[in-house]
Amino acid sequence: MTQEQEKKFRYWQWRTIIGTMIGYAIFYFVRKNFSFAIPGLTAEYGISKATFGAVLAIGSFIYGISKLVNGFLADRVNGRWHMVTGLSVSAICNLIFGAGAVICAYFVGADYGDAFVKAMVILFTILFIVNQIVQGCGFPPCNRLITHWVPPQELATKMSIWNTSHSIGAFVAAVLCGAIMGSMGTNMSGNPEMVARITANLGDNVSPERLTNAIEHVGAWQWAFLIPAFIAIAGVIFIIITLRDTPKSVGLPELGGTGENKKAESSEQERREHKQFILHKVILNPIVWILALGDFFVYIVRMAVLDWGPSFLQESHGLTAAQSAWVVAIFEVFGIIGMLTAGVITDKLFKGRGQRTCVFCMVGVVAFVAAFCYVPEIVEHFFGVETNPLVLSGFLICTGFFLYGPQALVGVVASNQVTRRGASSALGIIGFVSYIAPIVSGFVFGLVADNFGWEVVFKIMIVVAILGLLTLAPLWNMKADAYDHNEEAAAK
Numbered sequence: 001m002t003q004e005q006e007k008k009f010r011y012w013q014w015r016t017i018i019g020t021m022i023g024y025a026i027f028y029f030v031r032k033n034f035s036f037a038i039p040g041l042t043a044e045y046g047i048s049k050a051t052f053g054a055v056l057a058i059g060s061f062i063y064g065i066s067k068l069v070n071g072f073l074a075d076r077v078n079g080r081w082h083m084v085t086g087l088s089v090s091a092i093c094n095l096i097f098g099a100g101a102v103i104c105a106y107f108v109g110a111d112y113g114d115a116f117v118k119a120m121v122i123l124f125t126i127l128f129i130v131n132q133i134v135q136g137c138g139f140p141p142c143n144r145l146i147t148h149w150v151p152p153q154e155l156a157t158k159m160s161i162w163n164t165s166h167s168i169g170a171f172v173a174a175v176l177c178g179a180i181m182g183s184m185g186t187n188m189s190g191n192p193e194m195v196a197r198i199t200a201n202l203g204d205n206v207s208p209e210r211l212t213n214a215i216e217h218v219g220a221w222q223w224a225f226l227i228p229a230f231i232a233i234a235g236v237i238f239i240i241i242t243l244r245d246t247p248k249s250v251g252l253p254e255l256g257g258t259g260e261n262k263k264a265e266s267s268e269q270e271r272r273e274h275k276q277f278i279l280h281k282v283i284l285n286p287i288v289w290i291l292a293l294g295d296f297f298v299y300i301v302r303m304a305v306l307d308w309g310p311s312f313l314q315e316s317h318g319l320t321a322a323q324s325a326w327v328v329a330i331f332e333v334f335g336i337i338g339m340l341t342a343g344v345i346t347d348k349l350f351k352g353r354g355q356r357t358c359v360f361c362m363v364g365v366v367a368f369v370a371a372f373c374y375v376p377e378i379v380e381h382f383f384g385v386e387t388n389p390l391v392l393s394g395f396l397i398c399t400g401f402f403l404y405g406p407q408a409l410v411g412v413v414a415s416n417q418v419t420r421r422g423a424s425s426a427l428g429i430i431g432f433v434s435y436i437a438p439i440v441s442g443f444v445f446g447l448v449a450d451n452f453g454w455e456v457v458f459k460i461m462i463v464v465a466i467l468g469l470l471t472l473a474p475l476w477n478m479k480a481d482a483y484d485h486n487e488e489a490a491a492k
Contacts, residue, residue: 001253009252012244013149017158019242020142021165023083026235027138028169029176029228030090034097034128035307036177039314039321040185040221043214045117046201049311053446055121056307057439059128064435066136071428072278074140075421080243084236086137091232093131098226100124101219112197139431144424147415148246151255153352155412160343163408164336167400170306171332177224178310178325182213185220194218207318217321274421281482282422282429288414290475292433294358295410297468299437301365301461302403304445305331305396307438308457316454317389327393334397335404342405343412352416352480354409355472362469364402369465371395373458406472416481440464 001009038052074082096103104119105111142162150158188194189212198214244250282288306328313324342361346354372395376387414430415423445457 005252008250009149009247012247012250012252016145016149016243017162019239020083020145021162021168023087023235023239023243024138024142025165025169025172026232026238027087027090027135028166029173029235030087030094030232031131031135032170032173032306033094033177033224033228036174036181036310036325037097037221037224039210039310040181040214040217040219040224041120042311043198043201043210044218044221045112045120047117047121048450049446050443050450051121053443055125055128056442056446057444058125059132060303060435060438060442062129063132063135063438064432066133067140067431067435068136068428070136070140071424071426071431074144074424074428075274075278077141078245079141079145080239080245082137082141083239083243086134087232087236087239089134090131091229091236093127093134094225094229094232097124097127098222098229100127100225101222136431140424140428143411143415143427145243145245147423148255155416157343157347159412159415160339160346160408163339163343163404163411166407167332167335167339167404171329171336173228174325174329174332176227178322178329180224180227181217181220181325182320182322183217183220184223185217187216188218189215207314209318209320210314213321278422278425282418282425285418285426287417287475287478288426288429289433290471291355291410291414292430294406294468294472295430295434296437297464297471298362298365298403298406298410299434300441300464301369301399301468302407303438303441304457304461305399307442308445308449309396312449312454312457313389313393317392319389319393323390327390327397331397331400333400335400335407338401338404339408341401342409346409346412353478354413354416355475355478358406358409358413358472359469359476361402361405362465362472365399366462366465366469368395368399368402369458370462372399373455373462406468413475416483417478419481419483 034056041047042049042052070082070086100120100123101111104116104123108116108119110116146159146162147155188198195215198218199211202211202214247254309328309331310321310324313319313327314321319327338361342354342357346352346357350356372392375395376392379385379387410430411427414426418426445460448457448460
């Protein structure tokens, strides 16, 4: 590249990184808001954790399939319009979520009762599935865009920066939805029928703070869908304006090793070669599947906190809706710090071997999940006092610091092993396997919590974290990447 081209390339590189970060973060607004609406829906309609767990599990499994399909699709289509399609449909789904009670009441002829609740569950399940299908249009095109703008020797650091979009999106969504659930809605404390209904739905063991919050903010859950939907619509416009697909689309040469700076003999030959590459270097590559399994265990822990965090912090530790939202939000902030730290350590200390950083991080996850689970018992046994819930939440927050390192780096390791030609396809496979995890974190953990309590859930999470550590450890000595560096040097 000429000096002028290099300057222009760096501009578009960072424009792409920042643009996809913001765009993907907005996907979280219209995906993770569901978890914050759950306590309100449970209070108003008595929907059980097992039911919501089943919905989360089904939807998340569909999301995994969507990431798989969209991973292969992303290598073939325009990344910008791929993202726009997914976010647009997701915004529509959330608008219907927000109007769900009105829609069900219209068809059922009542705004409460068994028939109404069943209609709500059916409608929300369908919407959640559709939403998860199009949510799969978020990450794969972003990964495609990034690998076309960032050379492999810079990928770990820059992808770690990019991966903060997960935590930024979840953080802002948590703060926003927590504020909505704690400040909006209608105060129904003067309505004896509604007070009695909510009291019965929450049961005898619920904290007075949660009961009061539920009564004073009836219907707040609707706004937890509607406001993020409007933000998503703004995000669609932003993506259209900001992003471009490849360096070639703005008049710049492609990075070496993409295969796009070589003239293909024919489109048919190119397709055959691509299929063979994907089959042998991605689908049949054992490294991809080991990374996918490791990420599966990472996601069980992560999704358990994100999906159930507002519920178990309120039910088990007596936090308010706002307090639990802030704990989840700060969990994400520590995740951001952890991802950035993991990226720098990978590039500077381990010379691009992200799998080594993942192993160290999983040791930290095991330690802090165990602390969250057992410190209250230890403190009560030796000192005879209860652990402050907010202090205890600090252990959960610190878990985020270590947990998000592997979440960011598994994709980087996979992308470097299959090269950018197959990066999106590999990420699709990993995403599919990872999102089988919510079957455990959603449905199974929901059943366990209903029948045995949250303490058992966290003991299972310790075992899961150990399995993640043991899965990733055998990759310790694997080389940093599979690129032909002679070709890369020649291209420059």
